[in-house]
Amino acid sequence: MEKIFKRSESLYDVATHYCPGCGHGIAHRLVAEVVDSLGIREKTIGVAPVGCAVVAYDYWNFDCSEAAHGRALAVATGIKRVRPEKIVFTYQGDGDLAAIGTNETIHAANRGENISVVFINNAVYGMTGGQLAPTTLLGQKTATSISGRTKKEHGYPLKISEMLALLPGVCYIERVSLENPQEVLKAKRAITQAFENQINNLGFSLVEILSPCPTYWGLSPKEALDWIKLVMRKEFPLGRIK
Amino acid sequence: MAKTKILLSGNEAIAQGAIQAGCSFYAGYPITPQNEIIAYMAKHMSVPSGIKGQAPRVFIQAESELAAINMVYGAAAAGARAMTSSSSPGISLKQEGISYIAGAQLPAVIVNIMRGGPGLGNIAPAQSDYFQATRGGGHGDYHVIVLAPASAQEAYDLTQIAFDLADKYRIPVMILGDGILGQMMEPVKLSAGKIKVNSVKNWALGGCQGRKPNIVKSFFLREGDLEEFNLRLQKNYQVIKQKEQRCESLFLSDAKVILVAYGTMARIAKSAMSQLRSEGKKIGLIRPISLWPFPQKSFQIKNSKVKYLVLELSYGQMLQDVQLAVNGRQQVEFLGRSGGGILSQEQIINKVKKLL
Numbered sequence: 283m284e285k286i287f288k289r290s291e292s293l294y295d296v297a298t299h300y301c302p303g304c305g306h307g308i309a310h311r312l313v314a315e316v317v318d319s320l321g322i323r324e325k326t327i328g329v330a331p332v333g334c335a336v337v338a339y340d341y342w343n344f345d346c347s348e349a350a351h352g353r354a355l356a357v358a359t360g361i362k363r364v365r366p367e368k369i370v371f372t373y374q375g376d377g378d379l380a381a382i383g384t385n386e387t388i389h390a391a392n393r394g395e396n397i398s399v400v401f402i403n404n405a406v407y408g409m410t411g412g413q414l415a416p417t418t419l420l421g422q423k424t425a426t427s428i429s430g431r432t433k434k435e436h437g438y439p440l441k442i443s444e445m446l447a448l449l450p451g452v453c454y455i456e457r458v459s460l461e462n463p464q465e466v467l468k469a470k471r472a473i474t475q476a477f478e479n480q481i482n483n484l485g486f487s488l489v490e491i492l493s494p495c496p497t498y499w500g501l502s503p504k505e506a507l508d509w510i511k512l513v514m515r516k517e518f519p520l521g522r523i524k
Numbered sequence: 525m526a527k528t529k530i531l532l533s534g535n536e537a538i539a540q541g542a543i544q545a546g547c548s549f550y551a552g553y554p555i556t557p558q559n560e561i562i563a564y565m566a567k568h569m570s571v572p573s574g575i576k577g578q579a580p581r582v583f584i585q586a587e588s589e590l591a592a593i594n595m596v597y598g599a600a601a602a603g604a605r606a607m608t609s610s611s612s613p614g615i616s617l618k619q620e621g622i623s624y625i626a627g628a629q630l631p632a633v634i635v636n637i638m639r640g641g642p643g644l645g646n647i648a649p650a651q652s653d654y655f656q657a658t659r660g661g662g663h664g665d666y667h668v669i670v671l672a673p674a675s676a677q678e679a680y681d682l683t684q685i686a687f688d689l690a691d692k693y694r695i696p697v698m699i700l701g702d703g704i705l706g707q708m709m710e711p712v713k714l715s716a717g718k719i720k721v722n723s724v725k726n727w728a729l730g731g732c733q734g735r736k737p738n739i740v741k742s743f744f745l746r747e748g749d750l751e752e753f754n755l756r757l758q759k760n761y762q763v764i765k766q767k768e769q770r771c772e773s774l775f776l777s778d779a780k781v782i783l784v785a786y787g788t789m790a791r792i793a794k795s796a797m798s799q800l801r802s803e804g805k806k807i808g809l810i811r812p813i814s815l816w817p818f819p820q821k822s823f824q825i826k827n828s829k830v831k832y833l834v835l836e837l838s839y840g841q842m843l844q845d846v847q848l849a850v851n852g853r854q855q856v857e858f859l860g861r862s863g864g865g866i867l868s869q870e871q872i873i874n875k876v877k878k879l880l
Contacts, residue, residue, distance in 0.1 A: 349597075350597075360597060363584065364603065365603075428574035
């Protein structure tokens, strides 16, 4: 029988620490598949964030660095400038990339650093217990917006991808979703594009992935996927942004 | 360039020392009184390193102190000799990154040209970051090696030593100067010969071709792992404490009063000592060059009648290390100014005469 799917060489065969229904497992696998398909495992350097994906390097079978919370793109800048021939990417959550690390994000993008960014938007802080994130939707209840996010008290969901698209140094931005297999395939294509751009020295590329967090959305895994489709996508429309 | 002497400010001497040491990555953010370093690096880092197989040198003006120190983290993780520089308020901002660099056991050089504090303070010379520099500075049980030059020549030499120590012990090394040292121009004799960097960094990130992946991190979540790691760090620190104490000692054999000062303050102390000795007064000087590890071995004087006079551009920070080193065997006195005031030779001489 022909084998048509196998575990990527870039992905270790280990048990997951993520919650049931979490999107990180899928996103990790997509990155690993892209790295394998481009044949770049031995020249890839990943930068893991602080957040739920802090131990991403426990899953990926290639060189990785930790970065302080929000500083992944500064660390990645240092690595890529020293080793321009390597493929350097960051993997960051919404709090990391769009709150505590906003400055590093904007300036790395504005410099047009030749780096690929995998940006996981699950509209909540997962690691620390489900607090308000920059991308939390209006009305969404979190541990620190207990009656739901209000524009008066918390401001609006931050659309960092649309903001970054304004910068001339940015080459490519696309928003994708993990809500169903069809969208997962599109997500993989977008990650491939972001890595190919780097291989072709085109500059800063970012893929924003709408990713389920059933635990802190208070939903079942199935309901969480539906929530992305029916609610989250209205605030964060899918597709090519730049 | 063999045996050439050129006129450099302390800041420029540090920058030239870094280049001579094979520094291939610099990231910084402007702040007075260290701006000559970032300007010098911007000008000279574009010149090829001259090291075979090494990529061109990289200079980045970062968007913030946080970004600068984390760029240095990344560059060091990728195997480069990396440096950043700043002054007191900027160094406070960098502390998170320095803690991560220490936790990830990365070699890096950080320059602090101190100015007055607390807060925004002023831009006058000061030595009031001693505690921050020598006690770790950021969160966690760690140390950085701290070297305190007292001249442009020493700034040039110690910066080169700093890179070697950083690589040898996989530890951040801080060059701790002050605004006078940074700004004052003096002749500097440049090292002869080509740049040699002998460090083998088999832990560095560069792609996992032909080996298992390398991970650079400071995170140890499993029970017991962090304690085990911290004990390894402590073991490294013990070796450094034994082997890397640096100090200049003058006239200790007959001294009745020993002045203790570092950096620019030691220059003034030395002048005061010379004046007093010309008057026949038995005065000596201990000038710590490594502030961490503190040169405790230089304070093993047996004569219980000897008095120490600690001189600082602060209100008594190194004083505590001198008291610990002396351990009650002799009297330790203190004279200091901070906030822009500089102790004069006369103030020192008056104080010494009261102690004699």
